[in-house]
Amino acid sequence: MERYRIEPGSDFRLSNLDPGERLSFDGKKALGNEYLEELTGRLRTLQELLYAQGRHRVLVVLQAMDTGGKDGVIRHVFRSVNPQGVKVASFKAPSSLELAHDYLWRIHRETPARGEIRIFNRSHYEDVLVVRVRNLVAPEVWERRYDHIRDFERMLADEGTIILKFFLHISKDEQARRLQARLDDPEKHWKFSPADLEERKLWDDYQEAFQVALTRTSTPWAPWYAIPANSKWYRNLVVARVLVETLERLEMRFPESSLDLEGIRVE
Ligand code: AMP
Numbered sequence: 001m002e003r004y005r006i007e008p009g010s011d012f013r014l015s016n017l018d019p020g021e022r023l024s025f026d027g028k029k030a031l032g033n034e035y036l037e038e039l040t041g042r043l044r045t046l047q048e049l050l051y052a053q054g055r056h057r058v059l060v061v062l063q064a065m066d067t068g069g070k071d072g073v074i075r076h077v078f079r080s081v082n083p084q085g086v087k088v089a090s091f092k093a094p095s096s097l098e099l100a101h102d103y104l105w106r107i108h109r110e111t112p113a114r115g116e117i118r119i120f121n122r123s124h125y126e127d128v129l130v131v132r133v134r135n136l137v138a139p140e141v142w143e144r145r146y147d148h149i150r151d152f153e154r155m156l157a158d159e160g161t162i163i164l165k166f167f168l169h170i171s172k173d174e175q176a177r178r179l180q181a182r183l184d185d186p187e188k189h190w191k192f193s194p195a196d197l198e199e200r201k202l203w204d205d206y207q208e209a210f211q212v213a214l215t216r217t218s219t220p221w222a223p224w225y226a227i228p229a230n231s232k233w234y235r236n237l238v239v240a241r242v243l244v245e246t247l248e249r250l251e252m253r254f255p256e257s258s259l260d261l262e263g264i265r266v267e
């Protein structure tokens, strides 16, 4: 899975990553789903350990183009975990109250507490993505933000937060299919926004903004993973595996009781 990790200082090019890549799982959807099942089971145990220990904090950042699969990852990768220990924070266009503060204000208050997994459905990265592409602030303002973000995440990591960032990479053709599916299915109409078509016209600008954000803010303390996401099941599998491997490296144990519980029988 290290294949999809963007190494700091590497010459990673988003345009070289095939969104349809499935490696050895190509043509093996059933096997992929079986493996995902196993991984979500392991994730359930790991999250229980995390919650029981109450030591580590985990932040999962999800970014993608519209229809890229952020909601799908949340639904499928986290389907087995106890809702008590996992919370989702979704970041929409900022409210007037949020705009009255610095751009990290609304973000910081949603970061995970000890024992918690917090999933960011969009994030502070919008402030160097849509904000950059749409010229919502002057270039000298967003240009500074890459450094702010690196420093902010460094602080979170220093204070005990494990940070994993996923960019779900779909192709422009795949987005067309998914947007069309939203238009064709009345049960998906609620997900469609005419703004999605406007954003789609700026596809290349967004790809460039992602290219810059991913390479400038992938750090040892908060790495980016760029995930091929045309295949929903492969995308879920890769995200789940990165999460499971990262959490397993913590070698967590259930806390031992300080009480002597040996021999106690409940009448
Ligand atoms: P959705 O996730 O489909 O509900 O859409 C949320 C919208 O909010 C997207 O169009 C984002 O680009 C937009 N958004 C999120 N964060 C920001 C931000 N910091 N500034 C401007 N727009 C944002």
Ligand code: MG
Residues within 6 Å of the ligand: 066, 191, 193, 196
């Ligand atoms: Mg949307």
